[in-house]
Amino acid sequence: MPWSILDLLRRDPEKLRDSVRRRGLDPGLVDRAVELDVSWRKKLREVEQLRHRHNVISRSIGKASPEERRKLIAQAKELLKVIEEAERELKTLEEERERLLLKLPNTVHETVPDGLTEEDNVPVRFWGKPRVWRGHVEQFRAQTEKWGFKVEHEVIDWRPVGHADMLEQVLGLGNTLKAGEVAGSRFYYLFDDLVWLDIALLMYALDHLSRKGFRVVLPPYMLRRKAIMGALDMETFEDAIYKVEGEDLYLIATAEHPLAALYMGEEIPEEELPIMLAGISPCFRKEAGAGNRDLKGIFRVHQFHKVEQFVYAKPEESWEILEKLVANAEELIRGLELPYRVVNICAGELGAPAAKKYDIEVWMPAQGRYRELVSASNCTDWQSYRLRIRYVRRKGMVRDYVHTLNATAIASTRTITAILENHQEPDGTVVIPKVLRKYLEPFEAAPKEVIRPAGKH
RNA sequence: GCCGCGGUGGCCUAGCCUGGUAGGGCGCCGGCCUGCUAAGCCGGUGGGGGUAUCCCCGCGCGGGUUCAAAUCCCGCCCGCGGCGCCA
Numbered sequence: 001m002p003w004s005i006l007d008l009l010r011r012d013p014e015k016l017r018d019s020v021r022r023r024g025l026d027p028g029l030v031d032r033a034v035e036l037d038v039s040w041r042k043k044l045r046e047v048e049q050l051r052h053r054h055n056v057i058s059r060s061i062g063k064a065s066p067e068e069r070r071k072l073i074a075q076a077k078e079l080l081k082v083i084e085e086a087e088r089e090l091k092t093l094e095e096e097r098e099r100l101l102l103k104l105p106n107t108v109h110e111t112v113p114d115g116l117t118e119e120d121n122v123p124v125r126f127w128g129k130p131r132v133w134r135g136h137v138e139q140f141r142a143q144t145e146k147w148g149f150k151v152e153h154e155v156i157d158w159r160p161v162g163h164a165d166m167l168e169q170v171l172g173l174g175n176t177l178k179a180g181e182v183a184g185s186r187f188y189y190l191f192d193d194l195v196w197l198d199i200a201l202l203m204y205a206l207d208h209l210s211r212k213g214f215r216v217v218l219p220p221y222m223l224r225r226k227a228i229m230g231a232l233d234m235e236t237f238e239d240a241i242y243k244v245e246g247e248d249l250y251l252i253a254t255a256e257h258p259l260a261a262l263y264m265g266e267e268i269p270e271e272e273l274p275i276m277l278a279g280i281s282p283c284f285r286k287e288a289g290a291g292n293r294d295l296k297g298i299f300r301v302h303q304f305h306k307v308e309q310f311v312y313a314k315p316e317e318s319w320e321i322l323e324k325l326v327a328n329a330e331e332l333i334r335g336l337e338l339p340y341r342v343v344n345i346c347a348g349e350l351g352a353p354a355a356k357k358y359d360i361e362v363w364m365p366a367q368g369r370y371r372e373l374v375s376a377s378n379c380t381d382w383q384s385y386r387l388r389i390r391y392v393r394r395k396g397m398v399r400d401y402v403h404t405l406n407a408t409a410i411a412s413t414r415t416i417t418a419i420l421e422n423h424q425e426p427d428g429t430v431v432i433p434k435v436l437r438k439y440l441e442p443f444e445a446a447p448k449e450v451i452r453p454a455g456k457h
Numbered sequence: 458g459c460c461g462c463g464g465u466g467g468c469c470u471a472g473c474c475u476g477g478u479a480g481g482g483c484g485c486c487g488g489c490c491u492g493c494u495a496a497g498c499c500g501g502u503g504g505g506g507g508u509a510u511c512c513c514c515g516c517g518c519g520g521g522u523u524c525a526a527a528u529c530c531c532g533c534c535c536g537c538g539g540c541g542c543c544a
Contacts, residue, residue: 041505041506041507044505044506044513045506045507045512045513047513048505048506048507048512048513048514049512049513051512051513051514052512052513054524054525055478055512055513055525057524057525058477058524058525059477059478059525061477061524061525062477062525063477069524072524073524073525074524075524076524076525077524079524080524267467269467392467392485395486399503
């Protein structure tokens with residue numbers, strides 16, 4: 001079987017229309033793709049027949065007498081004009097068809113909830129005992145009981161300081177104002193304890209994943225357009241990706257991009273699957289669509305560090321692996337003692353590459369909201385089709401597109417904001433999760449148990 | 458950045474000078490043979506379209522010359538070696 005989406009397009013376009021509809025997109029997109037695919041194939045046959053005639057003549061020239069040769073060459077030249085015209089038409093159709101095919105989003109998996117907005121995402125489980133400020137109790141209920149979950153929590157009378165003020169006012173370990181002046185908004189300087197914390201978090205994630213059989217990877221931080229477009233859709237490309245002036249190079253928005261591109265154009269023997277990679281890289285994001293959301297602090301920034309899980313899998317095992325990737329991320333967050341919920345993202349919020357996506361959202365005590373810390377997607381064969389990555393099954397000579405999956409392990413700055421709010425004491429002290437201890441230990445200057453407010457060192 | 462050499466199906470390789478349907482080996486898949494295995498023999502083993510037997514495209518990528526390009530010409534990418542520069 002070829003690319004699953006093309007297969008549906010030809011055999012069962014209604015299913016594809018339905019999937020596009022569930023995402024809140026225009027199903028006419030599918031109809032146009034079907035039409036173009038049909039007319040492209042028709043034109044292709046026409047061109048091939050013409051080329052065949054030309055090849056027959058051309059081949060006979062070598063064996064012809066000088067007399068006949070002149071005649072045949074004239075004939076071939078004449079035919080060439082016809083072919084050129086037909087080929088131009090074919091090329092136009094082909095480009096249009098390809099453009100449309102690449103616009104088609106992945107097919108939505110049947111276990112994905114309906115809906116178009118954040119409100120329609122469905123929590124599937126909760127963990128931890130969140131600290132809920134008295135003023136947030138109502139909204140906490142709205143985020144738990146609405147779906148029938150009874151989440152044990154501790155009501156507190158003092159309101160924790162928000163991560164942005166913690167960073168700059170209370171701890172004095174960040175400067176977004178100066179960063180704004182020299183680089184723009186959504187940039188930051190971090191200092192001392194938070195730098196150690198950032199590095200410790202990354203090591204923690206790498207250590208955890210490598211013990212589970214992930215191969216750790218430090219990938220290129222820039223990619224050619226061809227490679228980066230294989231991993232993401234036009235919308236993300238325009239909202240997120242920085243281009244290097246004067247070169248065919250783009251800054252990655254996540255290690256997912258170079259890890260997906262690692263096998264571009266290749267065939268993977270099935271015995272090698274699943275290939276489990278843990279990439280570590282900076283992430284660069286324009287956040288063009290974000291407007292004024294989360295403008296303060298380091299929750300939503302143009303640049304941060306991330307350890308990313310990425311897996312190449314056989315189609316029959318990819319759904320099981322998606323659950324595993326989420327479980328890995330949950331283990332990491334539980335280790336950090338951050339209360340969270342796992343959310344099944346609704347069809348309209350999926351993003352084109354994903355067939356299904358879970359987010360892990362951590363309770364933010366100062367905001368009174370669960371906020372996204374981790375995102376885990378099964379992209380099935382959407383990326384591998386674009387990047388032409390197949391797996392080969394020797395038994396039966398199967399050559400088919402692999403499935404790709406990705407999930408955050410740790411995104412540094414966001415995780416820091418979660419720690420600043422959840423492990424904050426009334427006096428502003430931040431308790432460092434015990435699991436990070438061993439990654440801080442090697443550095444004499446690094447904090448080990450707590451991060452103290454400015455002036456209380 | 459400069460000079461030289463190279464890039465051919467999953468891998469290795471012939472063909473390039475001298476343009477005329479891409480050959481061989483290994484591996485793999487299927488079949489025959491066989492008590493079983495091996496050997497041996499036969500077929501298959503890049504993409505696409507149509508499926509009755511077929512056809513088109515494909516020799517790193519993109520152009521050009523030609524009736525015809527792996528082959529000749531130009532540009533680019535990648536790899537190797539050398540020189541230069543550099544943390």
